[in-house]
Amino acid sequence: MKDATTALMVENRPIADFIAHAILILGVIVVAFPLWVTFVASTRTFDEIVNVPMALTPGTHLIDNYRQALTAGSERGSSAPVGTMLMNSAIVAFCIAVGKIAISIISAFAIVYFRFPLRKFFFWMIFLTLMLPVEVRIIPTFEVAADLKLLDSYQGLILPLIASATATFLFRQFFLTIPDELVEAARIDGAGPMRFFFDVVIPLSRTHVAALFVILFIYGWNQYLWPLLITQKESMYTVVIGIKRMIAAGDASNEWNIIMATAMLALLPPALVVILMQKWFVKGLVDSEK
Amino acid sequence: MEKRVVFKSAWLPYALVAPQIAITVIFFFWPAIEAVYYAFLVQDPFGLSSHFVWFQNFTELFASPEYLDSFKTTAVFSVLVAALGMSIALLLAAMADRVIRGSLAYKTMLIWPYAVAPAIAGVLWAFMFSPSIGIVTYYLLKLGLNWNWVINGNQAMLLVVMAAAYKQVSYNFLFFLAGLQSIPRSMIEAAAIDGASPVRRFWTIIFPLISPTTFFLLVVNIVYAFFDTFGVIDATTQGGPAAATEILVYKVYYDGVKAADLGGSSAQSVILMFIVIALTVVQFRFVERKVQY
Structure with missing residues (x-):
């Protein structure tokens, strides 16, 4: 049963509801995409990233990268842990x-x-x-x-x-x-x-x-x-x-x-x-x- | 509004406000007064001596095409950030107001970017749109669009606008959703019974009713674009290419800290102070604080 405080009880528009969900899902994806790309890049090697295009699935270097970042920092530019x-x-x-x-x-x-x-x-x-x-x-x-x-x-x-x-x-x-x-x-x-x-x-x-x-x-x-x-x-x-x-x-x-x-x-x-x-x-x- | 019943003490209230007043005097008022004073000085190139020049720094600023361009850049940037951030947020809020199933999940997944620092948002977007290794750049090129914000001023502007609007969408979304949910359902239902479609209802009933929220968010977004986006610019374009993204707060920082032009930068600070004062007055005088109908 629908919740009367948020739903309109007087109309039933399945297409409009479908569009609403579609737009929201699209919004969630667009908002999350930069985070996903960042996460994927943080699990790959340098060579995998500069070899365009980087695949959009997580790589195998998650632990290596995070360990290096946390304890040693970047070898180029600033090198603070x-x-x-x-x-x-x-x-x-x-x-x-x-x-x-x-x-x-x-x-x-x-x-x-x-x-x-x-x-x-x-x-x-x-x-x-x-x-x-x-x-x-x-x-x-x-x-x-x-x-x-x-x-x-x-x-x-x-x-x-x-x-x-x-x-x-x-x-x-x-x-x-x-x-x-x-x-x-x-x-x-x-x-x-x-x-x-x-x-x-x-x-x-x-x-x-x-x-x-x-x-x-x-x-x-x-x-x-x-x-x-x-x-x-x-x-x-x-x-x-x-x-x-x-x-x-x-x-x-x-x-x-x-x-x-x-x-x-x-x-x-x-x-x-x-x-x-x-x-x-x-x-x-x-x-x-x- | 005042309290009818109060405590009495000759020293306690002063002791209680002392920490806050000390911080405001030492780190806000004193530096602000100094900034105004410096704005009337010119320093020799080695920073050894300075002399009073009245309004020379200001007349030079307003005669300099770079400074006037920076004003234009800031105007374009703020309007684009506010327009992009608000229109996407309103669309998403209107949809979230309609759905019942999963609305909490949608809300959670749409508001987290508020937590991303502007500088970090800049790094994320600059990486995706990087001219040589960016994943989006790669697909844009496949579509025949040559994307290189390092040399193309308009593309650089677009990049910083997207990065700056990113976290603001979350903020606007929350306030629009609160505004939409405070509209009495009976009003919408009456229109629905009369056969008005969702789109028509939105433009004739809902949009006018949330106009106080819209105006409030417009001011907040302009303030944000003026002052809080320094991190986005500094972490990505650093005002470039060829000053295409050099907004006022970046220029005041660059001229003062990097180019060591004390008088010129301080004069810009004073102008910025007037802008903040104007925006704050608008915010407190004309913006209806509570969203109610």
Whole structure:
């Protein structure tokens, strides 16, 4: 039986349904094709790839390629092991997500639950960061990071990215919906603001935190321009930067089997996060655009 | 909207906003002010001294054909990315809204590219379309089409547009689907009873009703194409061939970091700031945030 909430009960158009499925299947194939080509290339030898056209079935060098990528990197271009880069990406993405959530939730708490001079001013300052992406302040931001000795360090990769107007707004909107009776009850019980924050606000915010974490982890993992600017040492590359540095020379001289294995390793963690935590991902995406 | 009941403390609220404010001042406001200041300076070729030149950097930019071309390139690029990403996403969302069987599976298999970093998407598409070893290039040649984005500017543009639109299709799809599913079924059923075909219903009822979503996505996609596609360009064409894909954010990076033209690059930063401000104002003033009817 069809589900009445999604299906039209008043018509039966098998041809239209067939076309809908056909277009969706075509869409899925087109979207998956680049991934398939990448996967196949990551299981073949260099010679098999440059011998055009490469067959579109998996080869036999999956383990060799991934082992070389993870432990040794490409022999041409950048030669840092991808294992290190993946570790860097994971650390950076995790800390950016946690950092953004932490500093946003406390500043939203201050702005909603206190009255103090400069409150509006701070709120607008946080809002204005939306208008100042890295792209419009490349060189001065790099200079600040250099002056603070943040080049080639985790702090340098993380700190400049953890301000978040979006997360602050989201928490502010949510806190405004928490009933005032809860604050009154807490005050009658003699609980101070931080006690209220940890015992009431944080537990109530769990779902928002989870959804934001998924979105911000992907954001952190996929950062490009900032890591490109402040990492010079190969040991500090994130995987998204590392792969670009492997593509040094022309088509026939890049080690495509290793590059494609690296591409798979770079895109699988965030893709798995989207697929496995789909519910949180969709919630986070929709919430952060409100 | 304000809270009726609040806590009182002379220092706690400041301590709570301090981390966020420190980051915004050190890494956002201070560099932004410096960028504005640098935009009025000219440095000697060795970077040893600089002097104040008022608006010379700006007048030079607007007199330079390369910069004006970069504006045009950016406009073409953003319109194509938004148009391609949105039209494919709307088609797929309209189909997904219709099917019952397998809709969750379709959704899962259509949204994962959102997770692919723009630079990685660039690498994937550049590999498939590589002039010498690309699998798609090979079949295009069989069809009689000589594909070489390394020397052909239009083909290079097409490549970066496809790579940039790739992950955006997922994003647009999710929002279009949410918009479509919030349309009351009774309205569509009434039209169906009156004998309106699915295509006619789409253009006369559904499309007008989701126009707030469409407008919202248009702004988001333009912002994305302007600022978040640096990775796509840098990992593939690097602005080439002959600046055919040199969008504004790539040029500001190239002139500042690679060509070390501090004043010129900073003046471009200031112009970009105005563009972001304009886009943000549009986003907050005119875009209806909630999808409701």
